[in-house]
Amino acid sequence: MTAPTGDGPVEQYLDEMFDRLAGTGSAGRRLLAEAEGHLLTAAADGRARGLDAATAEREAIARFGTVTSVVRHVPAPARAIRAALRPLLTGTWLAVGLVLLWWGGSGVLTWLLGWPWTRLLIATDGFGGRPDMCGRPWVPPDPAADCFTRYREYLHLVPQGGDRDTYPWVAVGGALILVAWLLVRRTTVLGSAAWTPAPVVFGLGLAVPFGLAAPVLAFYGISGAFPQAQNWALSHLTAGLLAAVIGVAAARHVRARPRRT
Amino acid sequence: MDVKGHLDLLLLAVLADAGPVHGYAVITALRERSEGVFDVPEGTVYPALHRLERAGLVISRWEQATPRRRRVYELTTDGRHARTAKQSEWRRFVTGVQAVIGPAATRATA
Numbered sequence: 332m333t334a335p336t337g338d339g340p341v342e343q344y345l346d347e348m349f350d351r352l353a354g355t356g357s358a359g360r361r362l363l364a365e366a367e368g369h370l371l372t373a374a375a376d377g378r379a380r381g382l383d384a385a386t387a388e389r390e391a392i393a394r395f396g397t398v399t400s401v402v403r404h405v406p407a408p409a410r411a412i413r414a415a416l417r418p419l420l421t422g423t424w425l426a427v428g429l430v431l432l433w434w435g436g437s438g439v440l441t442w443l444l445g446w447p448w449t450r451l452l453i454a455t456d457g458f459g460g461r462p463d464m465c466g467r468p469w470v471p472p473d474p475a476a477d478c479f480t481r482y483r484e485y486l487h488l489v490p491q492g493g494d495r496d497t498y499p500w501v502a503v504g505g506a507l508i509l510v511a512w513l514l515v516r517r518t519t520v521l522g523s524a525a526w527t528p529a530p531v532v533f534g535l536g537l538a539v540p541f542g543l544a545a546p547v548l549a550f551y552g553i554s555g556a557f558p559q560a561q562n563w564a565l566s567h568l569t570a571g572l573l574a575a576v577i578g579v580a581a582a583r584h585v586r587a588r589p590r591r592t
Numbered sequence: 593m594d595v596k597g598h599l600d601l602l603l604l605a606v607l608a609d610a611g612p613v614h615g616y617a618v619i620t621a622l623r624e625r626s627e628g629v630f631d632v633p634e635g636t637v638y639p640a641l642h643r644l645e646r647a648g649l650v651i652s653r654w655e656q657a658t659p660r661r662r663r664v665y666e667l668t669t670d671g672r673h674a675r676t677a678k679q680s681e682w683r684r685f686v687t688g689v690q691a692v693i694g695p696a697a698t699r700a701t702a
Contacts, residue, residue: 358642361663365615365638368660372616373634396633404639 428508435502534585
């Protein structure tokens with residue numbers, strides 16, 4: 332008597348093992364076959380010792396070990412690893428393009444907003460914190476530049492004031508990377524579902540870092556604007572705002588349906 | 593007792609003595625010959641046998657003669673050499689440990 336008991340513990344155990352071995356190829360199929368033979372033999376031995384069928388099966392399973400402890404010893408085949416790396420590669424491609432576009436784009440946006448921001452600062456005397464911004468001693472005499480130009484040129488265009496001249500090229504580089512992705516996915520296998528990152532993974536991979544960066548940058552931007560406006564406040568506000576937009580868009584992407592092949 | 597790190601030697605030793613044998617018998621022999629000391633989760637023995645086979649120390653085949661299809665394992669020539677080498681290594685290890693802990697310690701724990 333070695334037949335399984337239908338919906339008994341061994342059958343349920345093998346069902347769980349089957350699910351957990353998905354993607355392991357021939358190594359998984361072989362282990363499943365051997366596990367079935369082993370458990371049925373062990374259960375038959377238990378019944379021969381006088382145990383009832385269910386108890387014999389539970390004892391056989393207890394001796395065999397949990398599904399997790401057994402399955403983790405099965406190596407994933409190389410093709411499974413390659414399959415996992417494909418969406419990782421394309422996801423990295425997209426993420427790099429997006430990060431570059433965000434960083435360079437925030438610099439471009441800050442440069443554009445620099446005009447009204449500087450005029451507002453001068454009109455309100457640094458939001459009321461610095462009387463007579465265009466008078467001495469705040470602005471040294473310079474016949475080549477007026478007060479507005481000197482303040483605007485002094486603004487940081489990206490957070491921390493770095494990358495003052497190259498940010499447009501960073502933005503262009505990011506945009507080109509994303510455009511290249513759009514072209515490639517239309518014309519090659521990279522557009523297939525096998526190469527497309529799962530919406531949940533990709534969405535969370537962007538939503539979490541951008542979602543965390545947004546309030547931090549915005550906080551620094553706001554704290555830099557009051558009571559005396561600092562030259563780095565606008566760049567932090569802009570970068571934080573763009574990060575929030577990307578974070579929200581990525582969070583919405585989490586709920587998107589995966590593409591079918 | 594945790595046999596992690598020593599399972600390969602134990603399996604090679606059982607297979608060397610038992611000849612062509614299926615996994616269930618290997619596990620039973622392991623338990624009986626150790627008098628229950630090595631009570632490993634039986635399911636982990638199969639991946640270990642597969643690993644030995646990938647290393648070329650064991651070969652296997654499906655046996656259809658029994659009521660249920662079973663995989664039969666057997667040592668290769670390399671497996672026999674590996675068993676001898678690992679066995680010698682283990683004996684040196686035991687001798688070294690024994691020399692360090694000494695007979696007094698052995699008596700104290702007895």
